Amino acid sequence: MHSLLTTLVIASLPTVALAGGKGHKAHEHGTASVNIVGEANTVTIQLESPSEAIYGFEYEAKKPADIKKRDEAVEKLKANADKMFILDTSLACKLIEATVNPFVTEAQEAKEDKKHKHKKGTHSEVHATFKFECGKPVAGSEVKFAAKAQFKSLRKLKVQTLSGETQSGSTIVNDAGSAKL
Ligand SMILES: [Zn+2]
Numbered sequence: 001m002h003s004l005l006t007t008l009v010i011a012s013l014p015t016v017a018l019a020g021g022k023g024h025k026a027h028e029h030g031t032a033s034v035n036i037v038g039e040a041n042t043v044t045i046q047l048e049s050p051s052e053a054i055y056g057f058e059y060e061a062k063k064p065a066d067i068k069k070r071d072e073a074v075e076k077l078k079a080n081a082d083k084m085f086i087l088d089t090s091l092a093c094k095l096i097e098a099t100v101n102p103f104v105t106e107a108q109e110a111k112e113d114k115k116h117k118h119k120k121g122t123h124s125e126v127h128a129t130f131k132f133e134c135g136k137p138v139a140g141s142e143v144k145f146a147a148k149a150q151f152k153s154l155r156k157l158k159v160q161t162l163s164g165e166t167q168s169g170s171t172i173v174n175d176a177g178s179a180k181l
Pocket residue numbers: 027029050051052058122123124
């Protein structure tokens with residue numbers, strides 16, 4: 001029952017994050033959204049970033065040089081997730097899973113939004129999920145950020161945290177500030 005609940009909570013997060021606005025909005029370059037869910041000894045972080053901030057362009061990579069650029073950025077993202085999202089060291093958290101979808105187009109996301117004016121293929125996003133397993137319960141701990149330190153165009157993070165039944169939001173600019181689980 002407990003693990004089922006966790007799955008449901010994670011699955012419903014994007015909806016929660018969008019509930020304040022009217023459907024999907026075009027992303028803002030330099031701004032990524034970050035959903036952080038703390039549950040018992042685990043932390044799950046979902047990152048949705050404009051592709052431009054991760055690998056420098058938003059069209060579909062077809063040329064070998066572009067594919068190389070994209071793939072290298074994906075590897076960098078996976079390898080540095082625990083440096084970009086800094087969990088309290090006393091929790092002894094380990095990154096146990098990193099999945100990255102490097103090309104999510106707005107056309108796919110905005111299917112239901114008829115008012116969406118962007119041309120097909122104009123924008124794309126990188127969606128990633130990182131799972132951490134920790135040595136202690138994570139509730140009440142602090143998360144710090146060094147996303148811009150890894151990807152210099154990632155200037156702003158719109159962070160939503162969900163820990164137990166507590167949900168909160170904060171905006172991190174130039175890696176300054178923290179979020180609480
Ligand atoms: Zn874009």
